[in-house]
Amino acid sequence: MAAEKKVPVILVTNDDGITAPGIRNLVEAVKGLGKIVVVAPDKPQSGMGHAITIGLPLRLHKVTFFDDLEIEAYQCTGTPVDCVKLAVDKVLHQKPDICISGINHGANHSINVIYSGTMSAAVEAAIESIPSVGFSILDYSLEADFTAARKYARLIVEEMLSKPQEKHTVLNVNFPIATPEEIKGVKICRQAYAKYEEDFIERVDPHHRKYYWLTGEFVNFDEGTDTDVWALANHYVSVVPVQFDMTHYKLKEQLEKTWTIVS
Numbered sequence: 001m002a003a004e005k006k007v008p009v010i011l012v013t014n015d016d017g018i019t020a021p022g023i024r025n026l027v028e029a030v031k032g033l034g035k036i037v038v039v040a041p042d043k044p045q046s047g048m049g050h051a052i053t054i055g056l057p058l059r060l061h062k063v064t065f066f067d068d069l070e071i072e073a074y075q076c077t078g079t080p081v082d083c084v085k086l087a088v089d090k091v092l093h094q095k096p097d098i099c100i101s102g103i104n105h106g107a108n109h110s111i112n113v114i115y116s117g118t119m120s121a122a123v124e125a126a127i128e129s130i131p132s133v134g135f136s137i138l139d140y141s142l143e144a145d146f147t148a149a150r151k152y153a154r155l156i157v158e159e160m161l162s163k164p165q166e167k168h169t170v171l172n173v174n175f176p177i178a179t180p181e182e183i184k185g186v187k188i189c190r191q192a193y194a195k196y197e198e199d200f201i202e203r204v205d206p207h208h209r210k211y212y213w214l215t216g217e218f219v220n221f222d223e224g225t226d227t228d229v230w231a232l233a234n235h236y237v238s239v240v241p242v243q244f245d246m247t248h249y250k251l252k253e254q255l256e257k258t259w260t261i262v263s
Helices: 021-030 080-092 117-127 147-161 228-233 249-258
Strands: 009-013 035-041 060-063 072-076 098-105 132-137 170-175 185-188 194-204 210-220 236-241
Touching (some): 021 098, 021 132, 035 080, 060 080, 080 117, 132 147
Parallel strands (some): 009 035, 009 098, 132 170, 185 236
Antiparallel strands (some): 194 210
16 A cells, blocks of 8 residues: 655744735645645734844734634744744644745845845744745735735745755745736846945934934845846746855855964
8 A cells, every 4th residue: 555645734924924915825825735834923023034032921822814724823922933933842843844934025135135034934944954935025015916926936835845855945035026927937046236225214203302214225236137136127036045054155265364363
């Protein structure tokens, strides 16, 4: 008798909060590919990066937001990284086969990957030897059209589940604002050198105390045609393999040769 095929376990999280349209669209996109469990923040956590909660208790509650899809779901008072940690230790009691994060409202291309709670959740999973993907769409609107994103998110998850993945695999996937017909395909890219030229607007509150509001303009300094920013501007889905080892190996070799204090 042939062995029964193992059903993959898919952990879903995000940083926009468990009620955000993006996470529901991601769950709908991968439904049927395995046993799906959602563990996500109870409120928006954008820009949290890889923060973890160490000075406050964490609370984890089962919720009914996905009952119509017959999906088990929990909300957590912590950060996206907290959600991944708690999911593995207290909900699944095992490592899932894959962790997917998003779909984030707003792009996580270029330097945004550093600040992104969406991507930090995916990176945390990869640190724990769980292959992972962070998904984002350029559209910040809660009324964003996720039709194309759902299609390509499913294709990417199917691709990853179809063959063994290196245990620390983590992919940063971004979707352009486009219909499925307008998207030209998928590009494996590098991270562009692009960032926000930031400005802090100074204002005064009713008590005559100054406060500041962060704003800025996104500027692309990279003219390459192999970057995530270029791909998105040209209606491609961008896929950037990223890593949590931040060692600058070329500089390491240079310092070993040039620093006189090195033993």
